[in-house]
């Protein structure tokens with residue numbers, strides 16, 4: 415039987431010391447947040463008596479919850495501050511479950527929702543056959559302009575007026591440019607629909623005031639993962655200025671979506687919120703600058719990246735042009751991922767490249783030149799393993815409290 419500690423040691427040596435991670439869905443935490451994740455909070459339970467009436471006057475049916483109760487108040491207060499919103503919950507265990515919670519709070523069985531199609535980067539979880547099936551929801555798709563990788567704002571507003579959904583949900587897994595939400599907001603008002611935003615990918619950018627400001631642009635509810643561009647532990651959150659939606663979500667969380675919220679995860683998320691309060695602006699700006707610089711540098715190497723005419727990206731992601739990759743380099747995106755992985759360069763098999771983790775590791779625009787060269791050479795089957803590991807050795811966790 416393999417030694418389990420050796421499996422983790424080997425993994426950490428590779429992923430934290432030798433490899434450069436360019437998967438946009440992942441990030442790394444500060445040492446302070448990692449320590450909190452292993453704190454005694456990880457053992458503890460809470461059960462607010464709101465969900466279990468008739469058990470006395472105390473706030474919690476479990477006892478010994480002084481610390482976790484204080485952390486709940488602190489963490490949610492920080493989330494309200496960082497995202498400029500009146501109600502926040504860090505309880506959802508993941509972005510997927512936060513999305514489920516939002517669907518439950520905003521819809522009834524038989525309702526219709528409008529979402530972004532998976533061909534346009536929409537999240538698979540919101541597709542027919544997945545979350546909407548549990549809740550008996552009908553799913554339609556928002557008109558999208560693949561040339562600008564964005565919603566077609568007028569056509570999307572018309573679709574809302576015509577289909578009269580109860581919920582319009584923007585946000586995606588492949589997300590490059592901010593949405594124009596003005597027309598959608600107006601159309602949602604006309605048909606009394608909720609406008610929701612799954613910010614799983616862009617949460618760290620939004621925390622730093624980059625990409626877009628969903629609440630100032632009329633969004634009713636935001637759900638997200640806390641571990642993609644936001645450099646927290648794997649988890650989720652839900653934010654809203656609407657007390658009615660927020661309370662409904664909190665009423666349905668217990669026993670429908672989950673029970674224990676994992677308090678160590680919440681403590682670690684609160685630590686990262688503190689880091690974002692202090693450094694979020696600089697971090698988010700650098701992520702976008704790095705995406706644009708990496709796009710330019712890859713382009714110089716003839717490595718096909720989409721949307722050059724639009725500056726490649728306004729997010730932490732770049733999108734490999736799969737057709738051009740096949741035509742010019744004879745590679746499918748997953749073959750590219752294999753060649754890069756063999757050289758300590760980690761990208762996913764669907765053609766997304768993310769700058770969020772290398773930026774967290776302190777990389778700047780000039781480093782994008784190095785990364786682009788290494789990627790292009792690895793894609794051409796050159797062995798650059800050692801150079802990648804050396805480059806990785808020069809990076810250091812940044813935007814953290816000292």
Ligand SMILES: Cc1ncc(COP(=O)(O)O)c(C=O)c1O
Nearest residue numbers: 508509510537586587612614639
């Ligand atoms: C847009 C979007 N929403 C939700 C999720 C699910 O997030 P989690 O893994 O935190 O459940 C993902 C995952 O990649 C995603 O891309």
